[in-house]
Amino acid sequence: MSENAPAGLSLGDTDNIDEMYLTFALANEEYGVGIAGVTEIVGMQRIMSVPDVPHYIKGVINLRGKVIPLMDVRLRFGMPERAYDERTVVIVMDVGDAPIGLIVDGVSEVLEIPPAQVDRHTQFGRSASRPVISGIGRIGDRVAVLLDTSVLVSDTDISVPNDLVAAE
Known part of the structure; x- marks a missing residue:
């Protein structure tokens, strides 16, 4: 995680990173992505x-010399657009060896959600393709929609042309 991560968000002493999720808000719902793919959290730029x-796809940012495409997750899910504010952040992730920034309303916390507390019913998203929801995590009396980031960003039309990507 980056020094830009909001206070209180840390991995701490974790035994199994595969059970750790970064939770974030979209509208009035809580979502989560696996922490293993998260590289940092940065404010809007x-x-x-x-x-x-x-x-x-809102465009790209230049983050320390690396071009990162930005996906507004609200728009990806068909939710109404919302003006970005001081709580709006970008979750920078590596998905399939490529960086992507997910614009979300705000981050919540890093939670350990063991597999026994994740419902992975196959009826989520009745499309013929793979569903973007990997499961529903139960955390006490709360639930978080856990996302499969590889499916979330799998559209081939979101890749940034090679001539825009800075050489590493």
């Missing part, structure tokens, strides 16, 4: 628009 991408 100037976004450079990129033509010919889906409406939920």
Whole structure:
């Protein structure tokens, strides 16, 4: 995690990183992504628009010399657009060897959710393709929709053209 991570978000002493999820808010719901793929959390920055991408790809940012495409997760899920504010953050992740930034309303906390507390019913998302929901995590009396980030960003039309990506 980065020094830019909000206070109180740390992995601490974890035994199994595969059971750790970074939870975040979208509208009034709680979602989670596996912490293993999260590289850092940063505040909103100037976004450079990129033509010919889906409406939920807001553009790219230059983060310490690395070009990161940004996906507004609200728009990806068909939710109404919302103005970015001081709580809006970008969760930078490595998904399939490529960085992506997920714009979310705000991060909540890192939670350990053991497999016994995750419902993985196959009826989530009745599309023919793989569902973006990997399960529903139960945390006390709360629930978090756990996302499969590889499916979330799997659309081939969201890749940034190679000439925009800075050489590493």
